Amino acid sequence: MTTTAVREQHANVTTYLPNEPADAVVFAACTEDVQTTVRICAAHGVPVIAWGAGTSLEGQVNAPRGGVCIDLSRMNRILAVNSADLDCVLEPGVTRKRLNEDLRDQGLFFPIDPGADATLGGMVSTRASGTNAVRYGTMKDNVLSLKVVTADGRLITTGTRARKSAAGYDLTRLFVGAEGTLGIVTEITLKLYGIPEAISSAVCPFPSITTACDAVIATIQSGIPVARIELLDEVQVKACNAYARLSLAETPTLFMEFHGTTAGVHEQAELFGAIAAEFGGGPSEFSVKPEERSRLWQARHDAYWAALLLRPGAKAVATDVCVPISRLADCVEATKADIVAMGLVAPIVGHVGDGNFHTVLMVDMDDAADLAKAKQFMARLVERALAMGGTATGEHGIGQGKMKYMAAEHGEGALDAMRAIKRALDPHNIMNPDKIFTL
Structure with a gap:
């Protein structure tokens, strides 16, 4: 299809990067459809961009050189x-x-x-x-x-x-x-x-970001096999309370989940409770009822939408970094201080059990100064993570948005190795060009 609406729907729509649609969209129904499309594009030197659900956050589905977008959503068997x-x-x-x-x-x-x-x-x-x-x-x-x-x-x-x-x-x-x-x-x-025999969820408030992160570090270092351990700062908790009609204390909070046998889950929860108390956390609220666990985790997953309530009319710009877990508290606290100093509205959420956390910036996309400040903050966040031995992204990927940090993270030697692989497998640079790095 070549209609403008369809083409724009198949480009970036989830973040601050501009929408750069392909020239046409092909809806593939099988592998042979993909092969045929790629062969035609290869013969004419036309770029090819794969598309699934469009939920990527760094412009991975944009088509800066035009070309053909292959929608794979119908290949769903x-x-x-x-x-x-x-x-x-x-x-x-x-x-x-x-x-x-x-x-x-x-x-x-x-x-x-x-x-x-x-x-x-x-x-x-x-x-x-x-x-x-x-x-x-x-x-x-x-x-x-x-x-x-x-x-x-x-x-x-x-x-x-x-x-x-x-x-x-x-x-x-x-x-x-x-x-x-x-x-x-x-x-x-x-x-x-x-599926585990038993699953228990818990919510535990803490007096500060540092104490919450320190409790996470101690939990991981103690070998407790926690399945999920998520941090929400007080700004995000406030937003989730309003959006999901929760009544959590508006303070840095950990959401956790334990998987295993009934006895094992109970033991894990008790061990975590003792660690949390050492850092001033608690009391923890535990639940094994599926409906209560689902409501809790749905509220966590809806953090993006909840954050929009904090600044009506603004757009949410999500970014992430990941650091060694021993530097987690330092990185999150420094990031929090930056948010306050720069006057930003940017709640923090994170998969902190592996050192990965996100900020969700509320940005007025029609205000050039506001967007520039958000970009400055994101650059400082990545530079801070890299200085602590971390990475520019723990899970969002590079796409277009974080290409500028690849050399600082990997070095030119490693980037040259990546480029050599790209040239070997895609000598005419038609597969999603101008993503991750440039040739």
């Missing part, structure tokens, strides 16, 4: 569920919520949960993470194999269903997180997990 082996095979247009709905009756689930109902193909391409990563890892830890259409239209398979392999280069992880710059994923084999 779950091809096989191998319950005995705890894996499944599916097409890239399957969303994570749909997958878990289909798996529930078999006592299985897929744990990676970035909040948005993203497609699994998009989650592969951005190396997605989320609230469960502290226990279950990220997409790179949970993808066994991929089928990928390369820049010349060939279809390659990157691995097998075996849980480990020492056979050759790890092509699967090369494509996980490549943001569509090396090929287009058309089939995914994922690890699955058994």
